[in-house]
Amino acid sequence: MNLLNLFGRRGESATVAKNRLKILLAHERTNDGADAALISSLREDILEVVKRRVDIDVDSVRLEMDRTGDVMTLGIDIELPQEKKAS
Amino acid sequence: MNLLNLFGRRGESATVAKNRLKILLAHERTNDGADAALISSLREDILEVVKRRVDIDVDSVRLEMDRTGDVMTLGIDIELPQEKKAS
Numbered sequence: 001m002n003l004l005n006l007f008g009r010r011g012e013s014a015t016v017a018k019n020r021l022k023i024l025l026a027h028e029r030t031n032d033g034a035d036a037a038l039i040s041s042l043r044e045d046i047l048e049v050v051k052r053r054v055d056i057d058v059d060s061v062r063l064e065m066d067r068t069g070d071v072m073t074l075g076i077d078i079e080l081p082q083e084k085k086a087s
Numbered sequence: 088m089n090l091l092n093l094f095g096r097r098g099e100s101a102t103v104a105k106n107r108l109k110i111l112l113a114h115e116r117t118n119d120g121a122d123a124a125l126i127s128s129l130r131e132d133i134l135e136v137v138k139r140r141v142d143i144d145v146d147s148v149r150l151e152m153d154r155t156g157d158v159m160t161l162g163i164d165i166e167l168p169q170e171k172k173a174s
Contacts, residue, residue: 024111038140045136053128 019080021050026073039065039074047076055081106167108137113160126152126161134163142168 023046027039043063050056060079067073110133114126130150137143147166154160 019117020113020115022111022113022115024109024113026107026109026111028107028109030106041140042137045140046133049132049136050129053125053132 021054021078021080023050023076023078024073025076026071028071030070036065036067036072039072043074043076050078054078057081108141108165108167110137110163110165111160112163113158115158117157123152123154123159126159130161130163137165141165144168 062077064075149164151162
């Protein structure tokens with residue numbers, strides 16, 4: 001599951017000096033396979049609530065979608081500015 | 088990062104026959120370490136939007152928080168009922 005690369009890059013090379021927020025969604029269904037529509041809706045909702053908490057540089061948002069058997073995964077990698085919105 | 092166990096259990100034993108939604112949040116800060124407050128707020132917000140989309144059995148929600156250096160991670164493992172709310 002290569003999406004885990006989003007989360008597993010510790011200790012390889014020097015991490016780029018940026019604050020980041022990474023979100024991984026995985027939906028496992030036992031019956032009729034993965035549900036892209038649910039994941040897609042959740043992506044929108046989650047980006048919306050994240051935007052309320054922190055400034056997002058939209059150009060820096062990286063999305064990766066993957067499907068393996070009954071598992072639909074979505075990785076969201078967000079670069080954050082140094083300063084945050086007051087919450 | 089043991090939180091990845093939430094996502095990496097493919098092929099070990101037979102998966103429990105439940106629909107699941109798993110969410111992993113990772114916050115990397117380059118300056119003053121991880122931000123538990125942000126992750127905590129996002130957890131509430133994200134659970135809220137997930138509840139709008141799917142029925143959640145609150146007793147089945149499993150949370151794992153972890154901190155490694157400047158990375159704060161939160162894993163959310165949600166058991167879903169077979170039927171979904173109309174979206």
